[in-house]
Amino acid sequence: MVRVEDITESIHSYNPDANIDIVWKAYVYSAKVHRGQVRLSGEPYLSHPLEVAHILTKLKMDAVSVAAGVLHDTIEDTISTPEEIKENFGEEVFSLVDGITKISKIEFASSEEQQAENYRKMILAMSKDIRVLLIKLSDRLHNMRTLEYMSRDKQEKVSRETLDIYAPLANRLGIGWMKLELEDSAFKYLHPDEYKEIMDNVAARYEEREKFIKEIADIVNRELEKAGVKAKIMGRPKHYYSIYNKMMDQNITFDQVYDLFGLRIITDTVKDCYSTLGIIHSVWKPIPGKIKDYIAMPKANMYQSLHTTVIVPSGQRVEFQIRTEEMHRIAEDGIAAHWRYKEAGKKEEKAVKIDERFAWLRHLLEWQQEMKDPKEFLDAMKIDLFPDEVYVFTPKGKVLSFPKGATPIDFAYYIHTSVGDRCVGAKVNGRIVPLKHQLNNGDIIEILTSPAHKPSRDWLKIVKTSRARAKIRNWIKIEDKERSVALGREITEKEIQKYHLEPAGILKPEAVSAAAKSAGFSTEENLFAAIGFGKYHVHQLITKLIPAEKIEERKRREESRFRRIVSRITKKPDESKIKIKGVEDVLTRFAKCCNPVPGDKIVGFISVGRGVTIHTLDCPNITELKYDKERRINVEWDLKEKTLHKVKITIHTVDKQGILADISSSIASCGVNISQANIETTEDKEAFLDFSIEITDLDQLQNVINSIKQLKGVLKVERVKEYKKQKKAAVT
Numbered sequence: 196m197v198r199v200e201d202i203t204e205s206i207h208s209y210n211p212d213a214n215i216d217i218v219w220k221a222y223v224y225s226a227k228v229h230r231g232q233v234r235l236s237g238e239p240y241l242s243h244p245l246e247v248a249h250i251l252t253k254l255k256m257d258a259v260s261v262a263a264g265v266l267h268d269t270i271e272d273t274i275s276t277p278e279e280i281k282e283n284f285g286e287e288v289f290s291l292v293d294g295i296t297k298i299s300k301i302e303f304a305s306s307e308e309q310q311a312e313n314y315r316k317m318i319l320a321m322s323k324d325i326r327v328l329l330i331k332l333s334d335r336l337h338n339m340r341t342l343e344y345m346s347r348d349k350q351e352k353v354s355r356e357t358l359d360i361y362a363p364l365a366n367r368l369g370i371g372w373m374k375l376e377l378e379d380s381a382f383k384y385l386h387p388d389e390y391k392e393i394m395d396n397v398a399a400r401y402e403e404r405e406k407f408i409k410e411i412a413d414i415v416n417r418e419l420e421k422a423g424v425k426a427k428i429m430g431r432p433k434h435y436y437s438i439y440n441k442m443m444d445q446n447i448t449f450d451q452v453y454d455l456f457g458l459r460i461i462t463d464t465v466k467d468c469y470s471t472l473g474i475i476h477s478v479w480k481p482i483p484g485k486i487k488d489y490i491a492m493p494k495a496n497m498y499q500s501l502h503t504t505v506i507v508p509s510g511q512r513v514e515f516q517i518r519t520e521e522m523h524r525i526a527e528d529g530i531a532a533h534w535r536y537k538e539a540g541k542k543e544e545k546a547v548k549i550d551e552r553f554a555w556l557r558h559l560l561e562w563q564q565e566m567k568d569p570k571e572f573l574d575a576m577k578i579d580l581f582p583d584e585v586y587v588f589t590p591k592g593k594v595l596s597f598p599k600g601a602t603p604i605d606f607a608y609y610i611h612t613s614v615g616d617r618c619v620g621a622k623v624n625g626r627i628v629p630l631k632h633q634l635n636n637g638d639i640i641e642i643l644t645s646p647a648h649k650p651s652r653d654w655l656k657i658v659k660t661s662r663a664r665a666k667i668r669n670w671i672k673i674e675d676k677e678r679s680v681a682l683g684r685e686i687t688e689k690e691i692q693k694y695h696l697e698p699a700g701i702l703k704p705e706a707v708s709a710a711a712k713s714a715g716f717s718t719e720e721n722l723f724a725a726i727g728f729g730k731y732h733v734h735q736l737i738t739k740l741i742p743a744e745k746i747e748e749r750k751r752r753e754e755s756r757f758r759r760i761v762s763r764i765t766k767k768p769d770e771s772k773i774k775i776k777g778v779e780d781v782l783t784r785f786a787k788c789c790n791p792v793p794g795d796k797i798v799g800f801i802s803v804g805r806g807v808t809i810h811t812l813d814c815p816n817i818t819e820l821k822y823d824k825e826r827r828i829n830v831e832w833d834l835k836e837k838t839l840h841k842v843k844i845t846i847h848t849v850d851k852q853g854i855l856a857d858i859s860s861s862i863a864s865c866g867v868n869i870s871q872a873n874i875e876t877t878e879d880k881e882a883f884l885d886f887s888i889e890i891t892d893l894d895q896l897q898n899v900i901n902s903i904k905q906l907k908g909v910l911k912v913e914r915v916k917e918y919k920k921q922k923k924a925a926v927t
């Protein structure tokens with residue numbers, strides 16, 4: 196069992212001026228409250244908090260964090276109370292212990308929604324102080340080391356959680372050794388057979404491997420000496436879990452993976468790193484695409500090294516990692532390599548701020564407040580925890596990292612929200628590229644903006660960062676709201692006109708605001724938005740705004756058949772209709788059953804929560820809906836911009852050579868594209884040709900039909916209106 200002296204000595208080794216009194220005090224208190232408790236291993240419970248504290252000293256944590264490590268289980272597992280901890284150890288120690296206690300209560304790995312909520316809680320807990328996370332990681336590491344005493348169920352659950360959450364977090368904080376140990380120990384419990392197989396295989400090749408590595412190392416040493424470069428060469432620790440992953444991912448055997456040998460070279464200076472790389476390449480041929488310069492472009496977790504893989508004469512591949520002592524320290528200790536403790540005589544520096552290099556963590560905290568949808572949040576979390584990164588430059592030469600597949604839009608939103616919102620294109624390495632261009636390592640990116648430009652819904656399909664996604668969603672939300680407010684207002688105005696009243700006279704601000712309030716909406720805008728989205732019916736509003744006698748009057752009018760016919764004849768055609776553009780958008784959708792084409796007679800139905808669905812007037816699916824006045828709205832085409840619509844035509848001809856070519860060129864001569872064609876011939880020398888063509892409106896379709904009709908051998912041309920049967924739910 197680790198002794199408290201081991202812990203305090205360890206603190207003094209990296210911070211000679213640390214005040215260790217608090218650690219002693221925590222030890223005495225913890226020993227008292229945990230007295231009599233025993234771990235499943237049979238050891239006194241106290242051994243666990245002490246081991247955790249010892250791991251914390253390996254992370255070079257300050258004395259306060261180490262003390263919190265000693266106390267981390269007291270609130271949860273003993274009779275001690277939060278007040279007692281606060282009183283005895285002060286606010287700082289208490290808030291760390293409290294943070295750990297909160298994380299421990301989180302149950303991971305349940306439903307997706309629950310899981311997202313848990314991540315959120317954990318991030319909140321560590322957002323106050325990243326030391327909470329480091330204590331939690333140390334706690335988990337010691338629990339993994341002693342997992343053998345747990346039940347099989349518990350082993351699997353804890354190991355899964357470790358692989359899913361804690362190992363990625365350790366990686367993100369750059370603590371290489373901890374990530375490896377967490378992964379290997381979790382692997383051992385999750386796949387015991389595979390773990391043993393790999394371990395046995397590694398052991399069996401041990402001697403052969405050591406001999407080979409020594410031969411390679413000797414050659415490198417000799418060459419480096421000749422060039423006057425000082426360096427240390429070492430083999431690399433085995434990581435069973437990554438061998439396993441390679442076998443699984445690439446579907447290869449142990450021998451094929453293990454054919455890769457790894458060596459690490461530590462030099463004095465950065466210059467020597469590059470010299471060493473050159474020397475290695477002068478001895479063996481490097482494999483193209485395997486040379487990685489993480490010195491010029493560090494990973495997001497601050498990792499720096501040169502990587503190269505070469506082929507030696509025996510045909511084996513050898514991977515080298517070349518780095519300085521300092522880079523090696525960062526690769527192993529990560530965030531811990533950045534704690535600074537002040538010189539002798541001054542007070543221990545306590546506050547551990549989230550370094551600028553851990554911007555991802557800060558961003559995650561910001562985003563989690565914006566992302567209310569758990570699924571969305573979980574996706575963002577996964578992207579941020581498992582990055583596969585590319586490194587690109589700003590025009591001024593600053594290096595930024597992005598997830599693989601990121602686009603200029605991600606880059607633009609990283610720079611600033613307003614740059615993202617107005618982004619129209621980008622120059623990559625001086626050449627203009629489309630917005631869907633995927634960024635590559637080393638690209639220099641310059642964003643082109645236009646003040647009037649707006650984000651597009653389609654961007655959501657191509658962005659990769661959670662920041663860009665959140666910003667675009669936010670923009671869409673605002674725009675949808677504006678559009679639905681405008682539509683709701685328009686629907687209301689048209690409805691008022693049906694009562695032969697002047698909308699402006701009825702929609703007085705005081706009246707609308709009172710109506711909104713009585714319907715439970717906080718603002719007029721919310722009321723109109725609800726009408727636009729079909730969540731609140733315009734009739735409900737009308738009864739609040741229009742005097743009852745007017746409503747009665749209209750009813751009477753409608754009931755009179757004669758009047759109805761008269762009004763239909765005298766009604767001016769356009770005034771009560773909502774204008775529909777040729778393209779679908781947030782609030783208008785074209786029914787899939789009848790596929791309306793500009794020029795068709797159409798009718799709209801308000802669908803709850805989805806705006807307006809447009810059907811053709813003769814669509815059989817609407818027969819029931821047709822008389823549902825509540826939902827029905829009058830619509831008409833508003834065709835300022837032309838867009839393409841797919842329609843089917845069927846042509847009946849005599850089966851004669853060249854007829855297909857004639858028809859195709861006749862369609863093309865009308866400026867219309869054919870997207871699909873299908874031909875059937877009959878025994879009595881006739882043919883049926885079905886075409887899918889893309890037209891802008893009915894006039895153009897008529898042109899196409901007319902020009903085909905004029906061809907020799909054509910018997911009949913028709914537009915096909917095949918109404919797909921639709922479930923009622925899809926129509927409403």
Ligand code: MN
Pocket residue numbers: 243267268334
């Ligand atoms: Mn614990």
